[in-house]
């Protein structure tokens with residue numbers, strides 16, 4: 001079953017749910033021509049269908065190999081990567097002065113979803129390269145930018161991001177990789193990194209590694225880490241490639257999923273030390289790391305959306321095809337029918353498919369809205385507009401990452417269920433999405449860390465101002481739904497209103513607790529992120545349904561979006577009351593948990 005990019009849904013979500021159209025009309029995105037959005041998305045869809053999707057299952061089966069010459073990727077991978085860079089896909093959002101196309105992050109995000117849907121293991125390489133581009137552009141010296149930025153943007157030399165060590169996972173500040181300054185101003189690195197995505201491969205002539213390390217005498221913890229750039233092959237003055245640098249993949253992991261993406265142990269310093277250059281300032285690694293991680297978090301959220309959409313497409317096709325029993329529920333009708341029905345005729349299967357589609361659509365809009373906010377924060381002329389958008393982007397980022405990857409797992413699992421026993425067999429492809437999605441809640445900051453971030457940093461920004469501001473917008477959407485008096489919305493308005501009130505009450509309670517009893521507040525971090533996300537997602541879908549009616553570019557029956565919004569509000573957003581209780585009531589039981597959690 002071939003992947004097809006859901007162009008209509010993507011455009012509706014981008015333009016209306018995420019507010020791209022309004023931002024362009026207000027002049028916040030400079031000279032971006034909104035008319036090109038559809039063309040870019042359609043072209044990306046074709047590339048994904050023709051090149052990336054056909055490699056997804058074979059790549060999963062073939063995996064990668066570590067040889068004497070380094071890591072060898074699955075058959076077809078290097079060629080697909082070449083086609084990818086030649087078609088200019090790596091350069092979509094890169095700065096124009098270094099050869100990028102300068103398109104908004106919102107467009108980059110939409111195509112990122114498409115790459116992830118068709119082949120999430122492939123998407124990881126450009127995703128990490130993008131982090132490297134962001135860090136170098138924001139923090140690098142002119143000299144480093146001149147040598148490396150255009151190559152990273154074109155994708156000719158992809159990037160890696162190397163933080164993790166055996167003792168330093170979530171706590172990056174515990175890293176021990178050592179850096180030593182040389183007389184010529186360069187540095188040598190010594191140490192071992194683990195779990196490094198695309199740490200080595202055969203898809204390009206060179207790789208640009210971004211590595212966090214510690215200089216002698218640096219302050220302990222995260223204040224004493226520095227970001228370094230180290231190429232796999234040194235670059236000569238004329239731009240040609242020189243000697244091999246002392247950084248090697250010494251092992252590759254055997255994993256649950258994303259088999260075609262190499263996850264490497266990287267060894268530095270066995271042959272005299274890795275030659276490296278500081279990006280930014282000595283001991284300034286933390287701020288460079290946040291530049292790298294913030295957009296990567298959004299990128300991983302989009303991987304969740306992509307995998308979910310692909311799982312949905314496959315489950316829908318299977319449910320339309322697979323016949324079992326008779327779906328007529330009264331005896332008389334059953335006896336008249338002598339053929340069996342496709343399983344999509346059964347209400348429970350329909351429910352599963354609607355859940356898959358609804359959760360995917362809600363997460364998509366949360367991710368795109370995050371991207372639009374970041375775009376406005378970077379591009380709007382008015383500093384006040386920029387500052388407000390930056391706050392919105394910061395508030396939405398943990399939800400974009402955690403909610404989208406949580407639902408990526410849930411949707412992929414429902415996809416297997418829809419397939420019945422065949423879903424458990426690798427040949428249908430449904431199982432691969434479950435395996436591939438599993439990592440998404442873990443890397444780029446686990447979802448538990450995202451929930452803590454939402455609570456301890458984002459909710460608290462300006463005393464909750466960003467939250468009240470967003471809730472005001474959501475209330476306005478609810479009022480529009482109620483005013484529409486459209487029976488297609490059913491009880492959507494009431495469900496959304498209750499949910500917005502739940503978020504408001506819970507946020508106020510949490511703000512108080514953070515100040516007086518932070519441990520109690522933190523006990524509710526994960527249900528709070530879910531509560532906020534299902535409310536935001538529900539309101540966004542309703543907003544899109546309202547807009548679809550007046551958008552001539554929407555193909556077919558625009559009313560289907562109201563049905564989807566209603567289903568989501570009445571089945572998912574309706575959980576807000578329980579989530580509110582979970583946040584507010586659960587702290588005592590968690591405080592007493594030590595008595596239970598004994599071996």
Ligand SMILES: Cc1cc2nc3c(=O)[nH]c(=O)nc-3n(C[C@H](O)[C@H](O)[C@H](O)COP(=O)(O)OP(=O)(O)OC[C@H]3O[C@@H](n4cnc5c(N)ncnc54)[C@H](O)[C@@H]3O)c2cc1C
Pocket residue numbers: 128161162163164168169170171194195196197198255263439442443444445446447448449452
């Ligand atoms: C396939 C794969 C690819 C990866 N790619 C890269 C890469 O390219 N570059 C790179 O640098 N790293 C990479 N990683 C590493 C990844 O980012 C880490 O695995 C992740 O940050 C979690 O660290 P950890 O595995 O040490 O888990 P731990 O930090 O040990 O966490 C274990 C559990 O404890 C929880 N926990 C830990 N600390 C806290 C806390 N303070 N508050 C609440 N809960 C907490 C976590 O949420 C988690 O559930 C990759 C990992 C994998 C598996």
